[in-house]
Amino acid sequence: MDVGMEVVTIQMLGWIGIFAPVALGVAGSCIGCARVGQAAAGAMLDCDSGYGKFIGLAAMPSTQAIFGIVIMFTLNREIEPEAAAGLFALGVLSGAALMVSAIYQGRALIAAVNASKNKPEIFGLVLAPAAIVEGFAVFAFVFTLVLSGSLPGAGG
DSSP: OOHHHHHHHHHHHHHHHHHHHHHHHHHHHHHHHHHHHHHHHHHHHHOSSOOHHHHHHTTGGGHHHHHHHHHHHHHOSOOOHHHHHHHHHHHHHHHHHHHHHHHHHHHHHHHHHHHHHHOGGGTTGGGHHHHHHHHHHHHHHHHHHHHHTTSTTTTO
16 A cells, blocks of 8 residues: 555544544434334324323434534544544544444333333333433543543644
8 A cells, every 4th residue: 555545544534533423423313213203103192192202202312413413523623644543433432332322212212102101100210211321422422522632633
């Protein structure tokens, strides 16, 4: 591989790292939101009233997409060879964490919809697992922001 091709490869990996949090976070949010929305639609068939709260739950996994956007803007910089590996690692790993978090938050919310449609008084309690899963997305988000400041070229 010649030097020019190595530079292009390094830059490509850096760009993947910059965009990965958005791409993976949005993919996970789409899956999570869609699955909860499907469960909410099904629950509405079984409930005579009070089903509006189920629709609101369908939006909860969307925060991982927002985290991904913020991380992308934080990582966005000129891709220097010294920073490319760090950009790639931070972007892909934080994006994967956001994606998995959104999907599993969706699963927790599906369970919440199914449990609370039969026993409405537990609605607030059954949201706790989904909130815990969201907390892991927040950890990935915060740690990525902190670590991004140590990459070369972080000053702008």
